[in-house]
Amino acid sequence: MTLSISLTVNGERRDIVLDDPRVTLLDLLRERLDLTGTKKGCDRGQCGACTILVDGRRINACLALALSHDGATITTIEGVAQGDRLHPVQAAFIAHDALQCGFCTPGQIMSAIGLITEGQAGDDPERVREAMSGNLCRCGAYAGITEAVLEAQAQLAAPKTERAA
Template identity: 70%
Template structure:
C-alpha cells in the first residue's frame, strides 16, 4: 500500500508518495528529500542528533513516522539561515565554540531554537543544560553549547525589543 503525503519543508511544499509506512521523517529528509543536514545518531530518540522543528516544536525525527505528517510544517538545519546570514543560534555556536566534530551540531542547534521558542530556560545555565539534555555531544562541547544558547537567547530578545521599538 502506498501513502501520498504533502508537507512543507523549509518553506517549500513537498508532495511525496511513501511506498511503505515505516519511513521515519529522518529517513525521508535524508534519503528522499536530499536534506542530509539532519543527522542519524542512535535512531532511538536518545541522542537528539535528528532534532527538527515540526509546526514550530522540536522533536526527534527518528521516532516520527513520516506518514503521520500530512500537512505539517518542518524546519531543518538547512532552513535556518537567511542566505549567507546565519541564524542567531548558528552564529552563537560559531562564536562560542559550541562544537568539535560537528556531528551533533545540527541537532543541538535545532534543539536550541526550539528551547528558546519555548521560553522556559532564559539565560540560566542550569535551565539551559536541563533543557538541552536530550542532545548528546560525545566531544563534550557542553560548556560552549551552554554559552552559545545563552548568548543567542539574549541576542534574540534584544532583536525582538529593537524590532518592536
C-alpha cells in the same frame, strides 16, 4: 500500497508518495529529500542528533513516522539561515566554539532554536543544560553550547532596535 503526504519543508511545499507507511521523518528527509544535515545517530531517540522542528516544536525525527505528520511544517538545519546570513543560534555556536567534530551540531542548533522559541531558555545556565539534555555531544562541548544558547536567547529577546546596533 502507496500513500501520499504533503509537508512544508523549510518553507517549500513537498508532495511525497510513500511506498512504506513505516518511513520515519529522518529517513524521508535524508534519503528522499536529500536534506542530510539532520543526522542519524542512535536511531532510537536517545542522542538528539536528528532533532528537527515540526510545527515549531522540537522532535526526534528518528522516532516520528512521516505519515503521521501529513500537513506539518518542518524546519531542518538547512532552513534556518537566511541566505548567507546565519541564524543567531548558528552564529552564537561559532562564536562560543560550541562544536568540535560537528556531528551533533545540527541537532543541537535545532534543539536550541526550539528551546528559545518555546520560551524555555531564560537566562539560567542550569535551565538551559536541563532543557538541552536530550542532545548528546560525544566531544563534550557542553560549556560552549550553553553559552551559545544563552547569548542567542538574549540577542533574540532584545528589541529589534537594539539588535540592529
